[in-house]
Amino acid sequence: MQDTKFERQRQEKLSRIKELGIDPYGGKYDGTELAEDIKRRFKEDDESQRAKCAGRIVLLRHMGALIFMTLRDWSGTIQVGLSKKLLGERWPLAKLLELGDIIGAAGQLGKTKTGEITIWVDSLALLSKSLCQPPEKFHGLADIDLRYRHRFVDLWANPEVMELFKKRSAIISTIRQFLNVRGFLEVETPMMQRIAGGAAAKPFTTHHNSLDMDLFLRIAPELFLKRLLVGGMEKVFEINRNFRNEGLSRQHNPEFTMLELYQAYADYNVMMDLTEQVIRLLVEEYCQGNQVKFGDMTVDFGRPWRRAQYAELLKEYAGCDIDDIKSVRQKAGKLGIDEADMDDAVVINKVFEAVVQDNLVDPTFVIDYPVALCPLTKRKKDDPKYAERFELLMARMELANAYTELNDPAVQEENFRIQLRGQEESMATMDRDFITALKYGMPPAGGLGIGIDRLVMVLTGATSIRDVVLFPLLKPVPN
RNA sequence: GGGAGUGUAGCUCAGGUGGUAGAGCAACGGCCUUUUAAGCCGUAGGUCUUGGGUUCGAGUCCCAACACUCUCACCA
Numbered sequence: 001m002q003d004t005k006f007e008r009q010r011q012e013k014l015s016r017i018k019e020l021g022i023d024p025y026g027g028k029y030d031g032t033e034l035a036e037d038i039k040r041r042f043k044e045d046d047e048s049q050r051a052k053c054a055g056r057i058v059l060l061r062h063m064g065a066l067i068f069m070t071l072r073d074w075s076g077t078i079q080v081g082l083s084k085k086l087l088g089e090r091w092p093l094a095k096l097l098e099l100g101d102i103i104g105a106a107g108q109l110g111k112t113k114t115g116e117i118t119i120w121v122d123s124l125a126l127l128s129k130s131l132c133q134p135p136e137k138f139h140g141l142a143d144i145d146l147r148y149r150h151r152f153v154d155l156w157a158n159p160e161v162m163e164l165f166k167k168r169s170a171i172i173s174t175i176r177q178f179l180n181v182r183g184f185l186e187v188e189t190p191m192m193q194r195i196a197g198g199a200a201a202k203p204f205t206t207h208h209n210s211l212d213m214d215l216f217l218r219i220a221p222e223l224f225l226k227r228l229l230v231g232g233m234e235k236v237f238e239i240n241r242n243f244r245n246e247g248l249s250r251q252h253n254p255e256f257t258m259l260e261l262y263q264a265y266a267d268y269n270v271m272m273d274l275t276e277q278v279i280r281l282l283v284e285e286y287c288q289g290n291q292v293k294f295g296d297m298t299v300d301f302g303r304p305w306r307r308a309q310y311a312e313l314l315k316e317y318a319g320c321d322i323d324d325i326k327s328v329r330q331k332a333g334k335l336g337i338d339e340a341d342m343d344d345a346v347v348i349n350k351v352f353e354a355v356v357q358d359n360l361v362d363p364t365f366v367i368d369y370p371v372a373l374c375p376l377t378k379r380k381k382d383d384p385k386y387a388e389r390f391e392l393l394m395a396r397m398e399l400a401n402a403y404t405e406l407n408d409p410a411v412q413e414e415n416f417r418i419q420l421r422g423q424e425e426s427m428a429t430m431d432r433d434f435i436t437a438l439k440y441g442m443p444p445a446g447g448l449g450i451g452i453d454r455l456v457m458v459l460t461g462a463t464s465i466r467d468v469v470l471f472p473l474l475k476p477v478p479n
Numbered sequence: 480g481g482g483a484g485u486g487u488a489g490c491u492c493a494g495g496u497g498g499u500a501g502a503g504c505a506a507c508g509g510c511c512u513u514u515u516a517a518g519c520c521g522u523a524g525g526u527c528u529u530g531g532g533u534u535c536g537a538g539u540c541c542c543a544a545c546a547c548u549c550u551c552a553c554c555a
Binding site for chain 1: 480489490491492503504505506507510511512513514515516517518523524545546547548549550552553554555
């Protein structure tokens with residue numbers, strides 16, 4: 001931190017506060033109420049009310065022997081009035097306080113002439129001296145880059161940011177409750193893995209020194225959660241970070257939070273119902289109505305969610321028959337996809353992603369994917385070209401992905417051997433230990449993954465994943 | 480990685496066609512006991528992201544670098 005003029009000025013004030021014999025960094029400060037709670041419980045015409053509150057000074061109005069401040073805590077704001085008369089020997093401290101300082105204030109609760117609920121402070125404590133200039137008081141911190149880099153300022157300079165992250169926390173808490181009530185067990189599985197399996201993505205690598213062993217940060221917890229199914233945990237879930245070494249975008253942060261859950265003796269239809277239930281519950285609890293605005297889109301959760309087959313959607317949007325690979329490759333060519341070196345299934349999926357996903361705004365379950373794209377999924381009994389997999393798409397994003405889990409070790413081992421051309425990373429990296437687990441017998445099961453960040457985006461209307469991640473990955477500032 | 484845009488005071492932003500830097504807030508010095516983004520008087524604050532170039536002269540034009548935003552590609 002460079003020694004700016006402003007910082008020197010504030011250091012000067014800090015010295016003057018110390019000269020008054022006051023610790024500028026305070027200590028334990030008991031018995032406070034949240035600003036919004038105080039305002040809520042205020043009763044008109046009752047002079048016996050007192051209040052105690054702690055917060056940051058975000059507005060400051062000096063009027064000679066009277067000072068008004070607006071304090072912000074994490075619930076909201078409340079006005080405090082400091083008068084020379086009431087404060088007595090603490091008045092010199094009051095005059096030294098400035099924007100950004102954190103103070104504690106207690107006193108009689110009343111209203112001003114203009115009707116603002118105000119704590120008339122008779123007891124004042126400095127809890128932390130701020131040595132940095134706060135951002136502009138009206139516009140807050142607007143520079144997007146600075147907001148992400150200085151989230152510690154963003155959170156109080158822009159109260160809606162605080163609200164969003166409180167909402168994120170509440171959403172996750174609701175999901176946990178939903179699953180706990182249904183008998184799911186929350187577990188934690190390894191973040192550092194010898195084999196990065198369970199998804200198709202480039203992993204981050206790391207190294208364990210004393211074992212002299214390379215490890216990957218996990219791209220998915222899938223193969224470990226399934227081992228728990230083998231172990232007899234019949235309903236498990238994990239809400240935790242995955243790491244994928246891919247590009248950044250409005251929908252992609254290298255580390256992102258995923259809910260993965262597995263339920264023994266269920267299948268993807270059960271997962272579909274569960275997905276719809278939990279998301280409908282969240283919409284009910286955290287959104288106003290069933291129409292949710294997202295950028296220039298409106299996502300309608302109200303109508304029954306469409307459940308459409310992959311092939312059917314390909315026909316509908318791309319106009320080609322999934323079995324007519326020539327026409328699919330032709331379409332791929334038109335879309336500028338370099339399909340020559342790709343396997344059929346990869347080409348089909350490229351076309352699907354290019355044409356279908358960008359058209360699906362309302363929640364849509366895409367069901368029954370071509371088996372080649374689903375090495376961890378059980379095939380449909382009556383149509384083995386397709387696997388019992390669905391993805392939930394909405395707002396032109398993929399939000400969830402689920403399977404009827406493959407529990408046949410022979411088929412799984414065979415799938416691990418197949419490497420698709422045109423897809424750099426395969427979901428099907430051989431994991432012998434996992435095959436061994438399957439050989440002991442894994443119950444038939446349904447599995448589901450929901451991207452929590454994206455879900456929070458849709459529920460809060462935030463169109464960038466960086467707005468729902470507290471500390472998104474940024475390039476370092478040079479120097 | 481490709482394309483488009485942006486970068487000016489601590490913060491939020493102005494600065495047609497090149498002529499040497501502006502406002503509001505914040506700061507500093509005053510006045511004020513009912514303000515609400517308080518008000519009034521005064522003061523100070525800038526290597527215009529960085530490095531080159533064109534020019535008598537560059538915040539402005541050109542080139543490059545860096546960062547951010549949007550977008551495309553990889554991916555969830």
